[in-house]
Amino acid sequence: MIKKILFVAFIAFGSLAMVGQTTITGTVKDAKTGETLPGANIKVANKAVGTTTDFDGNFELKVTDNPPFTLEISMLGFQMKEVEITKRNEKIEVTLEENETSLDEIVVSASRTPERVMESPVTIERMDARSIKNTSSPSFYDGLENLKGVDVNTSSLTFKSVNTRGFATFANTRFMQLVDGMDNSSPALNFAIGNLLGMSELDVNTVELLPGASSALYGANAFNGIMFMTSRSPFNDQGISFSYKQGVTTQEAAGTNNVYDVNIRMAYAFSEKFAAKATLAYLQGTEWFATDHRNTRNGEYAPGDRSLNDFDGLNIYGDEVATNLGGAVGRVSRTGYEEQDLMLDYEAKSVKLNTALHYRPFGDDRLEVIFNSKFGTGNTIYQGANRYNIRDFYLAQQKLEVRGKNFFVRGYVTTEDAGNSYDSRFAAININRRWKSDQDWFTQYAGTYLVTGSHQAARAAADTGRLIPGTPEFKAAFNEVTADPNLATGSRFQDETKLYHGDVNYNFQDVIEWAEFQVGGSYRRYSLNSNGSIFTDNDGSIDYDEYGVYTQMQKKFLEDDRLKLTASLRYDKAQNFDGNFSPRVSLAYAGGENKNDNFRASFQKGFRNPTTQDQYIGLDAGSAILVGSAPDNLDRYTSTPLNVSTAGQGIVGSSTTTLSGRLAYENSFAASSVIAGAPEASSAPLVKPEEVTAFELGYRGLINAGDSRITLDVSAYYNQYNDFISAKNVLVPFYGDVELTETVPVGPGGSPVPLALIALQNGDYKAFQVYTNTTADINSYGASLGLNTKIFNGFDIGLNYTYAKFDFDQASDPDFEAGFNTPEHKVKIQFGKTDLFENFGFNINARWQDEFLWESTFLDATVDARTVFDAQINYTVPSWKSTFKLGGANLGGQEYFSAPGVGAVGSQYYLSWSINN
Structure with a gap:
């Protein structure tokens, strides 16, 4: 209706x-x-x-x-x-006249001013409506992976993380994603959840992607790269467009499942002054099942007998709860539940609604007022320290923007609600505890083992009464646990954090003639509100601010303006940290008779503020307690009561104890030193912003080779990092100091022994994850090469190669994990023709990457090399104003993992029908 x-x-x-x-x-x-x-x-x-x-x-x-x-x-x-x-x-x-090459396309993001890709002072990748039509991937967002130097890591069917130049995680806080000028990251998580709050494929005008640091113009978090998605204006692109896409996903674990993707866009200019548009996108499918059950206890990551005493399966949860029963029994873990038992129906869903009103008071583009309202909700799976089932997650943005030829002023607010999301690991832990406490379970296990000498018999006895997946009793316990936000008894992920942001920019091009000058600034406020389930905000929301100002000068020199100098400077200040200056200087020279040989060089500094979690998290994740290091957060967090060993109770004077966040930073052992058998006090200064100094050289040009014209784009970069933000694992003893000054004599006339070492011996300690900066020297470097041309009378062929590497001396900081998480070599090939014959086109993409080490709080393991083929054919029916597309992703069928612990990515096949797009 x-x-x-x-x-x-x-x-x-x-x-x-x-x-x-x-x-x-x-x-x-x-x-x-x-x-x-x-x-x-x-x-x-x-x-x-x-x-x-x-x-x-x-x-x-x-x-x-x-x-x-x-x-x-x-x-x-x-x-x-x-x-x-x-x-x-x-x-x-x-x-x-057709543009000679893609380098003739106009981009805005590189310098906040229109310029040809050919003339951009930094590396830039681009997609537009034509690229989207020709992509062989199931969606334009998936198609980003075919761009040079771009990595797309798949956490689930509906959550894909875009990254460039290394240091990738699914929680990719070093890469910024803007949609019509709005940062569409989750306010609480500080990273974009794929395209959940992005835009409908029918409404995409351009996608511009800048690899590398961009803080000089875009501020904090534009550290490793930034992506700009801009939508189509209702003044310029009017009418009703519709697309329907249906297909299947195939995976050995999940079988064959349907995928539906529906998009509609309506736009109209009612007059010269007023236009409006509305878009709706709906996707539904089944997630990739995660079924890696290898044992990860003590870093083994190898097959193991789940019935034995000590087992911790990767995609099995609840078996992290373990204790050392001593003697012949040894260390024992509780029986866990497989992820498939805890993710309900693995439903993947995404709904995006976008409405916009555009008003031009003078009837032209001299001044335009835009009100934009966006809403996104859905189900997905996010992998961080644990695996989170994100269900009915809600993210919304409202923006008011006034823009003219030389300026814009915009303000927007982002709100989110975690909905019915929950932590699958704590769901398993607390389902286990609802039918039998840990103490009762381990007591029964030990008693049976002492009688039978069999771990299998002991586990069977302790599991008596265990809730079986699929039974009404299990479902009832599951529903109670996933609705409870207290992680001591439940697993619900609760959050209603907000972000307020404002931007302003003015270009003096009509005032100053000898050069182009721009000035601008931004302001942001975070309002953390998790009711104590994520952050230490039990007593109310936590608010803090960030702001920045910048200026840029661009000047052309020499005959025909062949040399272009761009210089930028930005200053940013966050509430909890000292200010940062981010300069950028670049030179671009256009050589050749037609300016088709373009050389570029740039130097810039970037920075990243610690995230909301780096500063204010207070979360017991099971294997460790995560505590942020903002100065006012250290005493905000206190743990739930922790059980003290029988031997330790005489020292503490109680059967339980509580620990504060301050102890994690001021009285803890480095976890690696304890494992090595030589406990040492940890050194974890409070976290501060990290910085990068980036150098880049590049060339873009046209090479005439007979009748063919080859587009060449090559670049190389070198990055030096200071104060790289890291999470470190430390152990806090229940009693004693880590300087080992508090001692007690052991035995009559015995020598004094430090209390803290006794605590370690008795198992009276708790693991914490603290947020700090490494003092290690970290450098990354790499290069990319792109070649595009036409062969055989109009067939498009493209080849690109990316090399990425980093240097880090592990011995200088044994507790630090760099998490580069990027293959050293990547090769991508494209081959196709938009008009093979009348109204018919096709495209093929192939990608290869070598193996690499993935490091994260979930697991460290090697990701295997892979080769992936995607392809599509399309046919246009002019009389129906329709285009039909038949395609498939990962046509080879070889399943692969983006990272350890995620579901294996299988194949996807689809058929789409687009009308009037």
């Missing part, structure tokens, strides 16, 4: 708006082939009046203006052309 009302309203208003005095008709053709161009934009210069060509390349435009006036005719991949209209009812024929 709503769709019908909007449609009728669009038609009614449109009928009024299109009654005009002048009618222009015409045809738009490709200058090279003579073929007509459907979908070309025809627009009155400096006004919001326009139309597009139909599938035969024809158009009719009615306007209220009297001649003379100018029409702008444009289309992606072609050079814009202006046509002067001198009389009413004029008929014109326009030919558009």
